[in-house]
Amino acid sequence: MTAERVPQLIGNSLAPSSGEEVEPIYDPATGETIALLPYSTESDVDRAVRAAASAFPAWADTPVFERTQVMFAFKSLLERDFETLSNLVVQENGKIIEEARGEVRRGIEVVDFATGAPTLTMGTNLDQVANGIDQQLVRFPVGVVAGITPFNFPNMVPLWMIPIALVAGNTFILKPSERTPLSGMKIAQLLAEAGLPDGVLNVVHGGKRVVNALLNHPGVDAVSFVGSATTAKYIYTTAASQGKRVQALGGAKNHLLVMDDAELDASVSAIMSSAFGNAGQRCLAGSVVVGVGNVAEPLLHELVQKADGLRLGPGSNPETQMGPVIREERRKELEGYISEAQGSDAVLALDGRGAGPAEGFFLGATIFDGVTKDMNLWKEELFGPVLSVMRASDIDEALTTLNASNFGNMASIFTSSGHNAREFRRRAEAGMLGVNIGVAAPAAAFPFTGWKNSFFGDLHATGSDAFRFYTRHKVVTSRWFKSSNGPVTESA
Numbered sequence: 450m451t452a453e454r455v456p457q458l459i460g461n462s463l464a465p466s467s468g469e470e471v472e473p474i475y476d477p478a479t480g481e482t483i484a485l486l487p488y489s490t491e492s493d494v495d496r497a498v499r500a501a502a503s504a505f506p507a508w509a510d511t512p513v514f515e516r517t518q519v520m521f522a523f524k525s526l527l528e529r530d531f532e533t534l535s536n537l538v539v540q541e542n543g544k545i546i547e548e549a550r551g552e553v554r555r556g557i558e559v560v561d562f563a564t565g566a567p568t569l570t571m572g573t574n575l576d577q578v579a580n581g582i583d584q585q586l587v588r589f590p591v592g593v594v595a596g597i598t599p600f601n602f603p604n605m606v607p608l609w610m611i612p613i614a615l616v617a618g619n620t621f622i623l624k625p626s627e628r629t630p631l632s633g634m635k636i637a638q639l640l641a642e643a644g645l646p647d648g649v650l651n652v653v654h655g656g657k658r659v660v661n662a663l664l665n666h667p668g669v670d671a672v673s674f675v676g677s678a679t680t681a682k683y684i685y686t687t688a689a690s691q692g693k694r695v696q697a698l699g700g701a702k703n704h705l706l707v708m709d710d711a712e713l714d715a716s717v718s719a720i721m722s723s724a725f726g727n728a729g730q731r732c733l734a735g736s737v738v739v740g741v742g743n744v745a746e747p748l749l750h751e752l753v754q755k756a757d758g759l760r761l762g763p764g765s766n767p768e769t770q771m772g773p774v775i776r777e778e779r780r781k782e783l784e785g786y787i788s789e790a791q792g793s794d795a796v797l798a799l800d801g802r803g804a805g806p807a808e809g810f811f812l813g814a815t816i817f818d819g820v821t822k823d824m825n826l827w828k829e830e831l832f833g834p835v836l837s838v839m840r841a842s843d844i845d846e847a848l849t850t851l852n853a854s855n856f857g858n859m860a861s862i863f864t865s866s867g868h869n870a871r872e873f874r875r876r877a878e879a880g881m882l883g884v885n886i887g888v889a890a891p892a893a894a895f896p897f898t899g900w901k902n903s904f905f906g907d908l909h910a911t912g913s914d915a916f917r918f919y920t921r922h923k924v925v926t927s928r929w930f931k932s933s934n935g936p937v938t939e940s941a
Contacts, residue, residue: 670693705737716885728812742842795826
């Protein structure tokens with residue numbers, strides 16, 4: 450049976466690229482090829498930009514209430530196809546079904562938020578800023594926006610970008626991950642069904658060459674990106690140097706501080722979900738646990754016991770508790786980190802190598818104890834089910850460890866002390882903080898506020914920041930003179 454070739458979408462044309470490079474799309478749980486992805490060419494990218502630019506004037510001129518009606522229809526279609534979308538995430542990403550449903554639900558929440566555009570795109574005005582003079586701030590769309598999205602949330606991250614950009618009056622070019630393009634194409638299909646005009650959303654496929662074509666195209670006005678820190682910095686510097694507006698969300702090394710006054714059972718449960726949910730492949734995954742005081746030993750014991758009991762398998766099986774990593778080469782990279790760390794002073798408390806079904810790209814939960822700040826286990830974003838356990842004598846030492854990281858995406862503290870929680874809230878150098886929360890993910894109405902090498906740009910994704918990112922401001926200063934003469938008439 451021949452695998453389906455994934456199309457690109459340019460204007461009203463839905464057909465595979467004629468480019469020579471083709472990427473197989475695998476089901477990570479089986480290793481089976483489920484589709485083939487022909488990469489778009491530079492010519493395809495140029496046509497997509499031109500289609501978006503051609504559609505922009507009419508779409509920007511469409512009343513915001515009419516653009517919002519498309520979002521209401523889109524939301525209804527997402528709800529209708531909720532299970533289809535969730536199963537698609539399972540198939541191309543490998544998540545377990547409950548994680549996939551959670552991803553789709555979080556994406557729909559952004560569409561909900563975007564339907565508030567008539568209020569959220571309002572300007573402001575001030576009467577009588579000077580004698581007889583008024584000022585008004587008015588928001589306008591930016592233009593053609595490119596969105597470059599990762600494999601780990603193939604449904605949610607495009608929905609972080611597309612609904613808000615479109616309802617604000619922009620046109621959009623999506624470049625989904627070449628590993629998980631099927632969800633992006635399904636989103637495009639549903640938007641067309643919702644009544645989005647041709648050319649307002651376009652989809653191209655590929656790797657670095659296609660990304661560079663978008664970054665360097667003079668017709669692209671803004672770029673949104675989610676991915677690794679190295680790539681985020683490259684996206685930001687390349688696009689910003691050409692005067693484009695950029696938001697680039699990068700990597701993470703999220704620390705979870707467990708105080709000796711924490712509720713241990715509840716803390717362990719939250720840490721397990723944070724560290725091993727989505728097989729650790731998310732930028733809000735807890736990858737470092739710092740046991741403070743005398744909690745470290747019982748904490749480690751509980752984590753190892755529970756992680757060792759996780760059931761690995763295909764995400765479509767409702768009894769599966771953890772799915773595979775995205776590709777075989779990713780598994781080998783993670784196994785390389787594990788082997789390297791074994792040569793250090795870190796103690797391998799739980800080895801996940803060889804766990805799970807023989808088919809697919811599985812790596813079991815892995816835990817190292819005694820990790821220190823000179824180890825790559827601590828320095829680098831591993832992006833997999835590998836958890837590092839560290840020790841600290843008090844909250845000051847724990848915060849020093851956390852703040853030494855080059856990343857600043859998310860951090861959480863587990864404690865029963867209001868004093869500890871307040872110290873953490875004020876002193877932790879990360880943009881998203883949790884108190885007794887394993888994954889401190891902001892709701893759609895709040896921005897996704899990474900710090901340090903976890904974010905490059907000024908305005909974050911989602912929330913009010915997103916509406917500010919996808920709009921430009923004009924400030925109009927006006928004065929009207931009272932005429933001392935009557936209306937001018939022509940003489941006979």
